[in-house]
Amino acid sequence: MSHHTSRRVRALIMGAALVVAAHPAHAAAACEGLTALTASPGGAPLQVTLAKSVAAGAFTAPGPDGPPAAASPYGSLPAFCRVAITLRPGPKSDVKAEVWMPASGWNGKLQVVGNGGFAGTIGYRALATALASGFAAASTDTGHTGPAANTFATEDATLDFAYRAIHETAVAAKQAVDGFYGAAPKFSYFNGCSTGGRQALTAAQRYPDDFAGIVGGAPAIYTTKQAFGQLWFYQAIAVSEGAIPKEKLPLIHDAVLAACDALDGAADGVLENPLACKFDPGVLACKPGAAPASCLTPPQVESVRKIYAGASHAATGEKIFPGLERGSELGWSPVPVSYAVGRPRPRVYGDEAPLSERTDPNAARSFFSGHAGNCLATTIVATTALHRIGRPRLAWAVLAVGLAGSALVGVSRVAAGGHFPSDVFVGYAVGAGVGIAVPALHGLSVRASPLAFPGAGLSLSGRF
Numbered sequence: 001m002s003h004h005t006s007r008r009v010r011a012l013i014m015g016a017a018l019v020v021a022a023h024p025a026h027a028a029a030a031c032e033g034l035t036a037l038t039a040s041p042g043g044a045p046l047q048v049t050l051a052k053s054v055a056a057g058a059f060t061a062p063g064p065d066g067p068p069a070a071a072s073p074y075g076s077l078p079a080f081c082r083v084a085i086t087l088r089p090g091p092k093s094d095v096k097a098e099v100w101m102p103a104s105g106w107n108g109k110l111q112v113v114g115n116g117g118f119a120g121t122i123g124y125r126a127l128a129t130a131l132a133s134g135f136a137a138a139s140t141d142t143g144h145t146g147p148a149a150n151t152f153a154t155e156d157a158t159l160d161f162a163y164r165a166i167h168e169t170a171v172a173a174k175q176a177v178d179g180f181y182g183a184a185p186k187f188s189y190f191n192g193c194s195t196g197g198r199q200a201l202t203a204a205q206r207y208p209d210d211f212a213g214i215v216g217g218a219p220a221i222y223t224t225k226q227a228f229g230q231l232w233f234y235q236a237i238a239v240s241e242g243a244i245p246k247e248k249l250p251l252i253h254d255a256v257l258a259a260c261d262a263l264d265g266a267a268d269g270v271l272e273n274p275l276a277c278k279f280d281p282g283v284l285a286c287k288p289g290a291a292p293a294s295c296l297t298p299p300q301v302e303s304v305r306k307i308y309a310g311a312s313h314a315a316t317g318e319k320i321f322p323g324l325e326r327g328s329e330l331g332w333s334p335v336p337v338s339y340a341v342g343r344p345r346p347r348v349y350g351d352e353a354p355l356s357e358r359t360d361p362n363a364a365r366s367f368f369s370g371h372a373g374n375c376l377a378t379t380i381v382a383t384t385a386l387h388r389i390g391r392p393r394l395a396w397a398v399l400a401v402g403l404a405g406s407a408l409v410g411v412s413r414v415a416a417g418g419h420f421p422s423d424v425f426v427g428y429a430v431g432a433g434v435g436i437a438v439p440a441l442h443g444l445s446v447r448a449s450p451l452a453f454p455g456a457g458l459s460l461s462g463r464f
């Protein structure tokens with residue numbers, strides 16, 4: 001059978017399947033029948049945990065799924081078949097995926113959507129966007145829930161995040177589409193940004209047959225080098241004498257547009273090809289007598305050049321990570337500040353704490369554990385003081401209780417998701433330093449007196 005004939009036959013089958021699937025009763029039966037779906041040849045072991053028709057506009061996300069929206073992002077969705085699947089490409093794998101298929105009006109195509117950050121969730125909003133455009137759509141949590149303790153707990157979890165989950169989801173989604181519509185998708189696409197951009201490149205390299213087309217944006221690739229790239233950017237924009245206040249970003253952006261917008265034939269505020277733009281920020285250097293807000297100081301000019309150029313090795317000049325494109329200026333912000341100083345507390349990454357607690361400014365104060373540090377500092381100061389007033393046995397007792405208490409505080413701060421263990425150790429180090437240094441540097445006069453209420457013990461008051 002020639003290629004053309006087979007295509008025509010397939011089109012006829014699909015046309016028939018579409019007519020049948022468009023009938024609501026049949027669509028519901030076909031959807032619920034997908035519980036019997038089994039792995040395709042070569043696909044990972046597969047278990048369907050849910051196969052259910054969802055009425056138009058009836059879907060609600062099972063948990064927080066993105067920034068608050070004025071209206072439900074799912075309110076205008078058409079009726080669809082929702083299939084939830086667990087895939088196990090490796091013995092310790094636990095890859096969750098969902099496939100959403102419009103009950104009618106299917107465009108004949110599949111769109112697998114990518115993840116952001118460390119993934120760990122099904123991308124319900126991305127599924128909704130694809131579904132609303134007529135696609136059958138699929139998303140995976142990439143094999144863990146979170147980010148949480150199990151994110152990279154096993155090699156299987158790591159490999160699933162790295163590349164297996166998207167591939168296996170694509171394979172299973174095609175199987176589900178075939179089962180629901182009676183025809184495989186005419187074309188399958190992948191669409192993702194950030195981690196999704198990395199997934200896009202990985203899919204193209206490792207599984208070139210999975211997708212007929214791939215949209216990959218802002219790929220978060222080569223993580224170790226990317227970290228240096230971000231620090232390089234942070235140092236240029238925020239910590240050097242050439243730090244660039246955000247008020248000056250429009251100045252730079254306007255100059256870029258003036259130099260390059262029309263290169264693509266349309267002065268529309270968009271650079272079709274930023275790589276063709278060779279704008280140099282030196283043209284914005286302050287001239288004598290110029291208002292500082294209207295120009296860049298020489299160190300600021302250098303900072304902007306560094307940001308465009310990207311990280312390179314200080315000694316060899318070897319490129320480490322690409323810079324930011326010309327035209328991106330309005331989006332510049334010193335993001336790594338939050339990495340370097342405002343370290344998020346562990347509970348931010350889980351889904352157990354309420355969203356309000358995870359997004360509170362206090363949630364970015366993991367570094368370091370002040371509780372643990374305070375406990376240890378107090379213990380050491382009290383021990384020192386008791387020694388000085390000639391109560392060595394009590395001093396040792398206080399030290400023992402204080403150390404146990406500090407350890408307990410440290411462990412509970414970690415258990416409560418308030419800190420990472422490393423933050424607690426830094427807290428101890430700071431606390432010990434304070435506890436030893438403050439009495440030593442300032443001298444300590446101590447007066448011991450019984451507490452006001454009988455049997456309450458001994459109070460210590462000191463003056464530094």
Ligand SMILES: [Ca+2]
Nearest residue numbers: 261266268270
């Ligand atoms: Ca343009």
